[in-house]
């Protein structure tokens with residue numbers, strides 16, 4: 400059903416190709432414009448947010464969640480990922496390479512110094528956290 404055999408690596412490239420095929424087979428490429436995909440992505444982020452809405456803080460690992468809630472979470476996370484991958488492809492952005500570059504930039508912007516967790520400004524000389 401998944402189209403990927405057990406143990407096979409899931410890559411951004413594979414997801415990109417599957418989304419491309421999905422749209423082609425349905426003649427939906429006309430609808431997969433950058434703006435439409437962005438709006439669809441934001442809509443799915445909203446659906447993802449609804450799962451956490453009003454719950455208060457939840458434990459890491461979601462140990463006390465029902466199995467069906469976790470399955471639903473996986474579905475909404477996937478919708479966000481799939482639209483993001485498709486949007487990147489349609490915009491001609493290599494998402495994997497862009498993400499690796501961004502991680503390198505993050506490391507330069509936030510050097511390891513043991514005083515900041517990236518969420519708070521611990522000293523008046525620490526650069527602003529945005």
Ligand SMILES: Nc1ccn([C@H]2C[C@H](O)[C@@H](COP(=O)(O)OP(=O)(O)OP(=O)(O)O)O2)c(=O)n1
Nearest residue numbers: 418421422427430443446475477478479481482
């Ligand atoms: N024009 C479209 C419509 C859907 N999809 C794909 C990408 C998403 O993974 C999923 C989104 O489908 P739905 O719009 O039906 O959204 P949900 O699956 O979240 O359903 P619902 O909103 O009813 O919960 O289908 C797509 O690629 N292009």
